[in-house]
Amino acid sequence: MRAETDQNQQPGSPEAGAAGAVAKSILASAAGRAALWILLAAALAAFPKISSVYLLYMASLVAINVIATTGLNITVGYAGLLSIGHSAFIGVGAYASALLWLHAGTPLLVNVVAGAFAAFLVGLVFGVPSLRIKGVYLAIATLAAQYSLYFIFQQWVVVTGGDRGLSLPRTNLFGLGDVGFYYFVVGLAAVLCLAARNLFRTRIGRAFIAVRERDYAAEVLGINVVRYKLLAFGLGAAYAGVAGAMIGVFLRIVNPDQFTIIASIFFLAAVVVGGRASILGSILGAGFMTLMPELLRAVLDLVGGGGRLDIAIVLSPVRETIFGALIVGFLMFEPRGLAGIVDRLRGRSEIIDSRPEAA
Amino acid sequence: MAQFLEYSVIGIASGGVYVLAALGFVIIYKAGSVFNFAMGEMMMIGAYMFYAVGVNLDFGWLAGLLFAVIGSAVLAMAIERALLRPMIGKPVVVLVMITLGVGSMLRGAAGLIWGPSIVQLPEFLPRKPIFLGDILIPGKLAWGLLGVGALALAFVAYYRFSRAGIAIRAISSDQVTAAGLGINIGQVFSLTWAMGGVLAAAAGIVAGAVNGVTPQLGVVALDVLAVVMLAGMTSIEGVMVAGIFIGWLETMVGAYLGAAWQSFLPYLVVLLAMTVKPTGLFGEHRIERI
Numbered sequence: 001m002r003a004e005t006d007q008n009q010q011p012g013s014p015e016a017g018a019a020g021a022v023a024k025s026i027l028a029s030a031a032g033r034a035a036l037w038i039l040l041a042a043a044l045a046a047f048p049k050i051s052s053v054y055l056l057y058m059a060s061l062v063a064i065n066v067i068a069t070t071g072l073n074i075t076v077g078y079a080g081l082l083s084i085g086h087s088a089f090i091g092v093g094a095y096a097s098a099l100l101w102l103h104a105g106t107p108l109l110v111n112v113v114a115g116a117f118a119a120f121l122v123g124l125v126f127g128v129p130s131l132r133i134k135g136v137y138l139a140i141a142t143l144a145a146q147y148s149l150y151f152i153f154q155q156w157v158v159v160t161g162g163d164r165g166l167s168l169p170r171t172n173l174f175g176l177g178d179v180g181f182y183y184f185v186v187g188l189a190a191v192l193c194l195a196a197r198n199l200f201r202t203r204i205g206r207a208f209i210a211v212r213e214r215d216y217a218a219e220v221l222g223i224n225v226v227r228y229k230l231l232a233f234g235l236g237a238a239y240a241g242v243a244g245a246m247i248g249v250f251l252r253i254v255n256p257d258q259f260t261i262i263a264s265i266f267f268l269a270a271v272v273v274g275g276r277a278s279i280l281g282s283i284l285g286a287g288f289m290t291l292m293p294e295l296l297r298a299v300l301d302l303v304g305g306g307g308r309l310d311i312a313i314v315l316s317p318v319r320e321t322i323f324g325a326l327i328v329g330f331l332m333f334e335p336r337g338l339a340g341i342v343d344r345l346r347g348r349s350e351i352i353d354s355r356p357e358a359a
Numbered sequence: 360m361a362q363f364l365e366y367s368v369i370g371i372a373s374g375g376v377y378v379l380a381a382l383g384f385v386i387i388y389k390a391g392s393v394f395n396f397a398m399g400e401m402m403m404i405g406a407y408m409f410y411a412v413g414v415n416l417d418f419g420w421l422a423g424l425l426f427a428v429i430g431s432a433v434l435a436m437a438i439e440r441a442l443l444r445p446m447i448g449k450p451v452v453v454l455v456m457i458t459l460g461v462g463s464m465l466r467g468a469a470g471l472i473w474g475p476s477i478v479q480l481p482e483f484l485p486r487k488p489i490f491l492g493d494i495l496i497p498g499k500l501a502w503g504l505l506g507v508g509a510l511a512l513a514f515v516a517y518y519r520f521s522r523a524g525i526a527i528r529a530i531s532s533d534q535v536t537a538a539g540l541g542i543n544i545g546q547v548f549s550l551t552w553a554m555g556g557v558l559a560a561a562a563g564i565v566a567g568a569v570n571g572v573t574p575q576l577g578v579v580a581l582d583v584l585a586v587v588m589l590a591g592m593t594s595i596e597g598v599m600v601a602g603i604f605i606g607w608l609e610t611m612v613g614a615y616l617g618a619a620w621q622s623f624l625p626y627l628v629v630l631l632a633m634t635v636k637p638t639g640l641f642g643e644h645r646i647e648r649i
Contacts, residue, residue, distance in 0.1 A: 128634070129630070136455055141629075143584065143626070143629075147626040148626055148630070151623035155619055269460075321467030321468055321471065323463050325464055327459065327463065328460040331460070332457075335453075
């Protein structure tokens with residue numbers, strides 16, 4: 001059985017090396033940890049001062065994707081419910097908050113909450129099949145959600161604007177423009193990550209893990225399996241809704257093509273690459289998956305420069321191939337993802353998928 | 360009325376493609392309980408293999424067909440042996456994610472090799488329309504349906520009567536006992552994936568012959584899931600009925616309500632089927648409820 005990371009500390013593996021030893025000694029003391037947190041916060045706060053417009057754009061995008069990935073990780077990683085329709089829930093949040101903004105002119109924070117709530121409700125609706133089915137069947141229900149919601153985004157032209165989507169006005173948060181948005185979204189991501197981390201120290205979060213490990217045993221222990229499965233689904237969707245609301249504000253456009261199945265697989269890859277059932281993993285995975293295509297573009301520019309390679313055409317299939325290879329590769333060789341690598345450097349180890357037989 | 364009948368026949372013919380792909384799906388699921396989300400991409404790769412040998416290398420369509428069938432079988436076996444066999448015993452969610460990853464890799468590879476634009480497969484089915492009284496049936500569809508029907512029947516006969524078919528059914532009902540009785544489970548997995556590959560290639564080629572091939576064919580072909588869900592994941596006969604029904608329904612909806620509804624409909628059916636009868640119409644009552 002799987003225990004929480006913190007409880008399962010083991011002596012550092014010898015191969016962790018000098019870097020690991022230094023990191024460990026810093027992390028061992030509470031003061032060292034606090035200093036690291038302060039350092040991190042200061043770095044994030046100072047980032048807009050030193051970065052270019054492009055870097056600020058990428059940082060905001062990473063923060064948005066961290067929110068969405070954390071949500072999917074609650075559903076897939078912690079509760080063990082495979083969702084292939086995450087981007088559709090992001091879309092629900094994006095449309096709900098954009099519509100509220102355009103028609104009611106409510107402030108941003110209200111829109112974000114409304115987007116989260118709308119996605120939560122829609123997530124519950126599509127989670128209802130999980131009352132009767134499990135495992136793969138549920139994955140197909142989420143696939144159905146993906147296509148149904150995309151269909152609604154595209155066809156309900158009067159409300160959603162059809163293929164052209166909705167255009168949103170420019171925002172000016174804290175009177176700082178893009179920098180203001182960066183602060184807002186990074187703060188939001190930090191709060192939501194902390195909330196998710198603490199969730200798994202509560203009754204609800206522990207119940208999610210129990211349901212993932214063995215639903216019958218959880219039921220016997222008095223956990224209402226159906227309710228917690230639905231809740232895990234809804235919570236993941238609510239996080240997606242927040243991310244959707246932020247994407248709308250960020251890109252100033254909401255249209256159906258942002259919420260395809262390809263995007264859903266992108267977030268699934270982020271969860272797997274970062275590390276299932278790990279908040280640190282969600283952050284690392286979202287960062288890696290967001291920045292990887294940019295890196296790839298740079299590499300392709302370097303390799304195929306001088307017009308020998310049409311980068312615009314090659315980039316998208318190369319990206320898809322690498323997404324797929326990353327999912328397969330990490331599942332096979334590093335099931336705990338980037339977070340697992342980090343943990344090993346810190347001298348902790350733990351086995352995921354300890355359960356021998358299939359769910 | 361004549362128009363309705365004409366659409367019906369076209370719908371049934373396009374349902375034939377679903378039957379093939381869904382059979383491939385079910386056979387893989389029955390043996391190894393692996394839910395193969397890469398099925399659509401296997402169809403797409405099969406169609407591209409046909410195109411590569413038949414058009415790119417210009418060996419003619421017969422050689423293309425042969426290459427596509429053998430190549431798809433080998434590819435499917437390789438996927439199973441290299442990526443799924445080592446993961447046996449992991450939670451189902453992990454296996455499913457692997458097939459999703461494989462699908463993404465195949466889609467990307469096809470995009471890299473053949474580019475994003477649509478390619479037309481060589482004309483190997485006679486175009487001449489067939490008249491049944493007042494009803495006109497496009498030649499491609501009619502001959503495609505005949506080929507599909509023959510292949511599906513051959514498959515069912517093999518599954519019913521051959522030793523290998525019996526071994527697959529034995530593994531499907533109890534792996535440990537089957538292994539104890541001397542069935543080589545690894546070999547049966549390879550065999551079912553090879554069969555799945557062949558069926559996928561055939562379905563992909565027929566679908567591609569009618570509509571052309573793009574790397575996105577696989578995503579479109581996910582509609583096959585609707586067939587499998589409606590039929591119940593394990594029923595061979597159910598898949599045949601459900602495949603033809605969904606093909607018919609889709610054509611009807613496309614003809615009378617518009618193309619956008621056509622892409623959405625299969626998933627509506629899935630949601631209905633799962634809420635009302637999660638085992639599907641013909642499935643075994645094997646689903647655990649909680």
